[in-house]
Amino acid sequence: MSAPKLDELDRRIIATLGMDARVSNRQIATTLGVTEGTIRTRLKQLQNAGLLQFTVVTDFRLAGSPNLVFMGIHAEPAKVSALAQQLADIEQIGSVMILLGRYNLMAMGLFTSIEDVYELIRSKIKPLPGVRRVAASVSIHNLKYDVRMARITSRPGAQGASNSE
Numbered sequence: 001m002s003a004p005k006l007d008e009l010d011r012r013i014i015a016t017l018g019m020d021a022r023v024s025n026r027q028i029a030t031t032l033g034v035t036e037g038t039i040r041t042r043l044k045q046l047q048n049a050g051l052l053q054f055t056v057v058t059d060f061r062l063a064g065s066p067n068l069v070f071m072g073i074h075a076e077p078a079k080v081s082a083l084a085q086q087l088a089d090i091e092q093i094g095s096v097m098i099l100l101g102r103y104n105l106m107a108m109g110l111f112t113s114i115e116d117v118y119e120l121i122r123s124k125i126k127p128l129p130g131v132r133r134v135a136a137s138v139s140i141h142n143l144k145y146d147v148r149m150a151r152i153t154s155r156p157g158a159q160g161a162s163n164s165e
Helices: 008-019 025-032 036-048 077-088 114-125
Strands: 067-075 095-098 105-111 131-138
Touching (some): 008 025, 025 036, 067 077, 067 114, 077 095, 077 105, 105 114, 114 131
Antiparallel strands (some): 067 105, 067 131
């Protein structure tokens, strides 16, 4: 999979919206020295390519799921890529990362109960071919969480909770 091609203007638009997603196209255009039509076109292209999405998240506890859970997964190295995709296809999981270090994979999700986490691990994650061990950690207090780093809620209209940002 090749990395998306973003030019300097795309990066500057994204950075501007990252600071304040409520800024108008006209304001962005003025700041960046281009026309409003250029901004509108670029935003549409970025959204159509799945590289930009507008979401309102003030505190993930407002999404109805107060438990942010991290699942470190130790897997057979040859199975990591396939496992990552299988994990991403699980509806309850909002973010999947391939790692170097203690775990091969990290999966994150929001859960209404610890029992739901246990059941997910027992019935859907551990049975996957190549999974050796799963260690779950529950966040009990979040000092800072920047949604631009890793989405943990589903995209509106998306099938499951897969994240391709």
